[in-house]
Amino acid sequence: MSKEGIIIGYHAVEELLQSRVTIGKVYINAKADKQKIGALRLLAKESDTPFQMVPIEKLNRITRANHQGVIAVISPIDFVPLEETITRMFEEGKPPKILIADGVQDIRNIGAIARSCVAFGVDLMIVGVKANAEIGEGAIKSSAGALLKLPVARVSSLSNTLDYLKSWGLKQIAASEKSESFLELTSFTGLDSWVLWMGNEDKGLSRERLAEMDAIVRIKMQESVDSLNVSVAAGILLHALYSK
Secondary structure (H helix, E strand, C coil), rough: ECCCEEEEEHHHHHHHHHCCCEEEEEEEECCCHHHHHHHHHHHHHHCCCEEEEEEEHHHHHCCCCCCCCEEEEECCCCCCHHHHHHHHHHHCCCCCCEEEEEECHHHHHHHHHHHHEEEEECCCCEEEEECCCCCCHHHHHHHHHCCCCEEEEEEECHHHHHHHHHHHHCCEEEECCCCCCCCCCCCCCCCCCEEEEEEEEECCCCCCHHHHHHHHEECCCCCCCCCHHHHHHHHHHHHHHHHH
C-alpha cells in the first residue's frame, strides 16, 4: 500500500527492496519477528538502503494505516552508482570534484552543503547509509532545490569508498582546528580533482579518517570562535577550491 511516498506492510516493502526503486529508509518495529527482520535487513544491505529498528509508536506517527510493523519511505531523489559515475567522469576526461558528508546528521546542514556544492562546481556528493541525515523532502527544501540538481551517491561503507577513491589517485582533503596549516589562497593551487571530507556536527572527522587525508587545513578565524557550523565550513573550503 502506498500513500505520499510511503510503502507499508512486510510483503510490499520486501518487493520494493527487490525492485530498482530508490528507497530513502526502511523502518521496522523493534519487536517484529526476528526472521522477518533478518530477511529485510539482508535485502536492505544489498541495496545500500538505510534500515532502522524503531518502537511501534514511531511507525504509528508516520501512518495510522495497518502497516504490519514495516514502513518504507520512497526517496525523492535517485542516487547514482558510485563506481559507474567515477569511471564515466575519468573516461570523459573530467577530473572529479567530490564532497563526502561523513556523519552529517542535520538535514539543514545536508541541504546547505548541497547548495554550496552546486554553487562551487562539485560533481558528486557522497553520503553514508549509516550516521547520515536522511535525504528527504526536508533536506531538499533546505538545499533550495540543489539536491535535485546535484548527483548524490549513497554507500554502505565510507571506509571502502575512501580506499576506492584513493585507487584513482584522488587527493583527500579535510579541515581540522588542530591542523598547523592554515587555509590560504594558494592552498589548493594546481589541484584539478579532489575529495573534500566534511564530518559530524559535534565530533568532526575521526582521528582514523584524518590520518588517511592527503591534506588537512585549518580555517583562520578569531580566537573567540572555536569552530564553525559544518555547512559554513564546507562553503568556505569549496569556495577556496573553486577559486584556486
